[in-house]
Amino acid sequence: MREGGATRLAEFAELLRGQRIAIVYSHRFGAPLDEDWYHRWQTNVIAMFSQAAEHCGAIPVFFDLDQWLDYCSASPKGVQFVVNLNAGNRSLDQWSVVPALAGWRGLVTFPCSAFTALLGEDKAIAKRLARDCGWHIPRGIEEGLSARDQVIRKPRTYGSSVGLERLTLAEVHNPEDPDYIVEEFVRGYDATIVTFYSTLTGRLECHGAQAITPETDDPANWTYDAYEKRNPGVRTVVASSYYPVDHELAQRAVEITQVFGGKFVSRVDIRLKCAPSATAPIRFEDCTFLEINPMPTIGPSNSVTELAARYVEQHGDHPDLSWIATRSSNPIERAAIYLLSAGLLALSSR
Structure with a gap:
């Protein structure tokens, strides 16, 4: 144990052995299932967390969003942790469903709570x-922008830059629409x-x-x-x-x-x-x-995973991290192992 009684990652990883981790994902409503972006997300992200859970000795259990709703409504037993992949290019109103239900059932949700997702x-x-x-921060329409100024118009609650437009303020229809942000192009x-x-x-x-x-x-x-x-x-x-x-x-x-x-x-x-x-x-x-x-995409080829891979490589000989090298020789897989286990540790009561 570290000073203050906090659980070390190596100890926590042992606690994950045999535990069931729910991986909850969602389809892009209205998109064909052979759409390239969907499949890239599906294979890269879901597979990465599945392998990370298995490398930790845990058991990944997969749910689409409808299955998760049914599961949580039936007094679920057996799942100890949740990985929330219901995010990205959809309305923020739907983002909190998975962690909110998990919180209602007393389950820890990776990478953040419903409160943090909605607020951030x-x-x-x-x-x-x-x-x-x-x-x-960029100036808004109430801060002296002229009709000729270049602005960014984007939905207030969508991710992945969905709906983002660059145009002049004069070209913006209804610049005070509460569902959108209009701000200066910087x-x-x-x-x-x-x-x-x-x-x-x-x-x-x-x-x-x-x-x-x-x-x-x-x-x-x-x-x-x-x-x-x-x-x-x-x-x-x-x-x-x-x-x-x-x-x-x-x-x-x-x-x-x-x-x-x-x-x-x-x-x-x-x-x-x-x-x-x-x-x-x-x-x-x-x-x-x-x-x-606060819910960034964490996949094999983005900034969070790359910097986690560097962190694990830099500190890999530390007793708290050396176990990761015994689970995989691949730097990205090691990063995923660290992110999943460290995330669940950080979000659990310590």
């Missing part, structure tokens, strides 16, 4: 809280700051940033929309690299994650006013807050 993924609330926490570079729980310190920590630089004549004028996310490198060739962040930015990222009730993981999406440099950390003063993702 609401972009309007997130902007207000970020401003109160000292972040610079020239700069897209980046995301990653936090996740460190089992070595027993604290939520910032682990760096991923920045995306498009290969265009004017990279600061580029918009990372839903098409670019779903079709990487098709319309625009981009370079994606990882960077350290300064002490203030690391502290601010952890602070705002905790403001939203996050205990395990988050991604804070920002716009950098200057191109990231390999020789200097990203500074807080150069960041404009865009949104926070």
Whole structure:
């Protein structure tokens, strides 16, 4: 046990042996089942968590959302933990179903609670809280934007940049629609700051940033929309690299994650006013807050998993993490093992 009586990850991993972990997913309503994006998500994400559970000695049990509703309504027994994959490109009204029902039944839900998902993924609330926490945020329509100004219009409660548009304020139909956010387009570079729980310190920590630089004549004028996310490198060739962040930015990222009730993981999406440099950390003063993702997609090829893989590699000889190397030799699988076990530990009562 660590100081304060907190359970070590190696001990917790032993407790996972033989436990049933529900992996709850949902189809994209109205989309054909052979749609490429759906299948990429299905195979990459569901399979990664299934393998991670098995590497921990646990038993993955699969539910689609309808099956989960039926299961929870029947006084369920046998499942001890839940992985919530009901997220992404759908309305936020539906995001809380899985963790809310799990919480009602006293089950720990990865990666966050219903409260954290609803509060953090609401972009309007997130902007207000970020401003109160000292972040610079894009100006809204009430803050002196002119009809000719370039703006971003996006749904208030959808993920994956679904519905995001860039246009002039004059082109926006009903700019005060409460279901949408209209804010100034900020020239700069897209980046995301990653936090996740460190089992070595027993604290939520910032682990760096991923920045995306498009290969265009004017990279600061580029918009990372839903098409670019779903079709990487098709319309625009981009370079994606990882960077350290300064002490203030690391502290601010952890602070705002905790403001939203996050205990395990988050991604804070920002716009950098200057191109990231390999020789200097990203500074807080150069960041404009865009949104926070307390339920970020965690798959084999994204920022959370990559930075977790680096964390496990860096600290792999520590007694609390050395067991992971005995379960897999693959860096991404090791990262998934860490994220699942550390996440469930962070979200459980310790």
